[in-house]
Amino acid sequence: MKNLKLFLIAGLAGTAMTADAKLNVVATTADFGALAQAVGGDFVNVTVLAKPTEDPHFVDAKPSYIVKLNRADVLIEGGAELESGWLPPLLDGTRNTKLAFGQPGRVRAAEGLALLEVPTELDRSKGDLHAMGNPHYMTDPENARHVAKHIAEGFSAVDPAHTAAFEQNLQGWLKQLDAKEAVWQKQLTPFAGTRVAAVHNSWPYFARRFGLKMDLFLEPKPGIPPSPAQLVTVIEAMKRDVTKVIVVEPYQNRRTAEAVAAATGARIVDFAQYPGGLKGTDGDYLALLDKLVSSLAATLSAK
Amino acid sequence: MYRRLFWAIAFSAAAALAHAENVPADNTLSNALKEINNLKLRTEQLEKQVREQNTAAPAPLVSSGRAYMNAGFDVLVNGGWSTTPDVATIQSGDHDPSQRGFSLRNAELSLDGAVDPFFKAFANLVFKMSPDEETELELEEAYAQSTALPGNLQLRAGRYFTEFGRQNNQHPHAWAFVDQPLVMNRLFGSDGLRQNGLRLSWLAPTPWYTEVLCGVYNGQGGDAFSFRNPGDADTNGITRLYGHATTPRDLRGVGDLLYVPRLTSSFDLTDEQTLVLGASAAFGPNDTGPDARTQIYGVDGYWKWKPANAGAGWPFVALQTELFYRDFQAAADSGANLPEEQLRDWGCYAQALWGFTRGWVAGLRGDYVTGNAGASANGNAQRGEAERISPNVTYYFSEFAKLRLQYNYTHYSESTDEQAVWTQLEFMIGAHAAHKF
Numbered sequence: 001m002k003n004l005k006l007f008l009i010a011g012l013a014g015t016a017m018t019a020d021a022k023l024n025v026v027a028t029t030a031d032f033g034a035l036a037q038a039v040g041g042d043f044v045n046v047t048v049l050a051k052p053t054e055d056p057h058f059v060d061a062k063p064s065y066i067v068k069l070n071r072a073d074v075l076i077e078g079g080a081e082l083e084s085g086w087l088p089p090l091l092d093g094t095r096n097t098k099l100a101f102g103q104p105g106r107v108r109a110a111e112g113l114a115l116l117e118v119p120t121e122l123d124r125s126k127g128d129l130h131a132m133g134n135p136h137y138m139t140d141p142e143n144a145r146h147v148a149k150h151i152a153e154g155f156s157a158v159d160p161a162h163t164a165a166f167e168q169n170l171q172g173w174l175k176q177l178d179a180k181e182a183v184w185q186k187q188l189t190p191f192a193g194t195r196v197a198a199v200h201n202s203w204p205y206f207a208r209r210f211g212l213k214m215d216l217f218l219e220p221k222p223g224i225p226p227s228p229a230q231l232v233t234v235i236e237a238m239k240r241d242v243t244k245v246i247v248v249e250p251y252q253n254r255r256t257a258e259a260v261a262a263a264t265g266a267r268i269v270d271f272a273q274y275p276g277g278l279k280g281t282d283g284d285y286l287a288l289l290d291k292l293v294s295s296l297a298a299t300l301s302a303k
Numbered sequence: 304m305y306r307r308l309f310w311a312i313a314f315s316a317a318a319a320l321a322h323a324e325n326v327p328a329d330n331t332l333s334n335a336l337k338e339i340n341n342l343k344l345r346t347e348q349l350e351k352q353v354r355e356q357n358t359a360a361p362a363p364l365v366s367s368g369r370a371y372m373n374a375g376f377d378v379l380v381n382g383g384w385s386t387t388p389d390v391a392t393i394q395s396g397d398h399d400p401s402q403r404g405f406s407l408r409n410a411e412l413s414l415d416g417a418v419d420p421f422f423k424a425f426a427n428l429v430f431k432m433s434p435d436e437e438t439e440l441e442l443e444e445a446y447a448q449s450t451a452l453p454g455n456l457q458l459r460a461g462r463y464f465t466e467f468g469r470q471n472n473q474h475p476h477a478w479a480f481v482d483q484p485l486v487m488n489r490l491f492g493s494d495g496l497r498q499n500g501l502r503l504s505w506l507a508p509t510p511w512y513t514e515v516l517c518g519v520y521n522g523q524g525g526d527a528f529s530f531r532n533p534g535d536a537d538t539n540g541i542t543r544l545y546g547h548a549t550t551p552r553d554l555r556g557v558g559d560l561l562y563v564p565r566l567t568s569s570f571d572l573t574d575e576q577t578l579v580l581g582a583s584a585a586f587g588p589n590d591t592g593p594d595a596r597t598q599i600y601g602v603d604g605y606w607k608w609k610p611a612n613a614g615a616g617w618p619f620v621a622l623q624t625e626l627f628y629r630d631f632q633a634a635a636d637s638g639a640n641l642p643e644e645q646l647r648d649w650g651c652y653a654q655a656l657w658g659f660t661r662g663w664v665a666g667l668r669g670d671y672v673t674g675n676a677g678a679s680a681n682g683n684a685q686r687g688e689a690e691r692i693s694p695n696v697t698y699y700f701s702e703f704a705k706l707r708l709q710y711n712y713t714h715y716s717e718s719t720d721e722q723a724v725w726t727q728l729e730f731m732i733g734a735h736a737a738h739k740f
Contacts, residue, residue, distance in 0.1 A: 051574065051611050063514075064512055087737075088737050128702070251614035251615075253614060
């Protein structure tokens, strides 16, 4: 009898412990990871699969990721085919029904967002198109707002006990974002309509939000490496337009961009879509955008 | 939608005008015009948004998540030349080049999708053209895999390449070389160890990845080459394997099934280096006698380095090796005057790939296979020692097309050395099957 009581107490303590345990959250990329940490605070353990410096289209489906997904309570994925080359084989081996479609633990960040550049026809002669639209949507703070809300909803559905905390964290983060965004707008307003070149078409959302023109790419078509002919075209366009900046991400070929910069007198600005992709931005979406906006504004205003 | 928008604008304009009537006369008109202009801009903006939202009209089948089934079609075209005109003697893999000049040995239609909340299904239909221009169609794989079993278990059932080692369950387009390793040809026959059956897999609760698999199969026919495979008929119509006469038979009990257990683990050595290790075995009867059995054992290793700032998957270095051992217990064949004997074969291959700059991969593979001397001269001719060295280079136009150039130098203990140069073009349309690590 006494043993039974002890057993019950131990059992109850066990249940209480699981209620207190942190949610295991796996995010495919570091932008979702940063938002998950901001919203989840002390009640989540966040693991990010893709390294912030690597090409998010081509991540290796390492077996260790299967283990992480197997033990996850929540998966946050882009949901716009950015991870279609590596997430499906991982999920095939995951055996975690909490992450099945329709479960609250499966957060598809893009849900409900209006994506840009949805192709009207799918044709791979146009390069590597994404059927659902351009998947690099997190570079627009407005989209990040929606995603943060999705994440909070997901967390609350999986862990209702901490709904209030998630909501409070969310509101706090949104407030910070509002304040920051006003500053970013101010920093970039003087350059409205200015053209900025890029290697890959990763920045249409950022450009739209901040009134820039980021429509000139070193890649002739999405996912196709820069050809000499394309570089000549780009160089001519940059000279005509007096384009002063080429943004380069950590995994992109910097030497090609440097050659174009040398030929046009433009400068290279280090850009990254993922917190941690630039020094000092690890796990912090706001710090990343801070850095993007300030370095871009500084270089654009330099003589 | 547009009509509602129009009325909303008309109303606001009317309201603006009505409101304007109450303010001093000199500003009325210009204010109203300004208001109308603002509304016009706003309408245009909204219309643009509506247009953007309505343009999504994706084609069916090819987009993941928007169709019930993904379909892809992948073709490998080989072209080249070998020192021997009898290409089949040096390239015995079913998807290897089959003749001098051009050959097409793998045009593969792959289908996959979720069956229901409990299963996913995969299928591969392969078209192969023989040297005499006949097209063979083969149901290479068709299986369902569970998605909702408890206890970290997963069940697979149907027909598929068994999970023995690393390369056996990869499709030819995922191989790093034009042809399959010599040791696999010898132990698994021309088209891999591929069977009807089922397997249960368990993901162990270790901190690192550990998967335990156990498969049960019929172990029958040419795709279970070392097991219940009658082999080829001789001039008298008697089927033989390694000289020993065979008697095809049905299953007598569960002991006659083919069992394929496997254990595999993976470790991230650093952020940029991953190691996968595995050990496999296959146990089952063979057709040389009622109690004749075969055992195959294998170990495999794969190591890959890819830097943290890799672009499009480059650069990288990958090493892969597999080692196999087979014990084929052949029953006595009094007709051919062959005693009961143990035919032991072993072999390995090791390959290194270096993705040195975006799109380009240089590869080098070494192959070795040998067997002990048996009582049958015919069998010994098939089980002699062979060594092959194969350098190659591959260029990837995109994820969907590649061109490969490979040189093979093969030394045979039982015949003259042979050389070959092969090119291989791969192109793929439709859904891109994501690669496992």
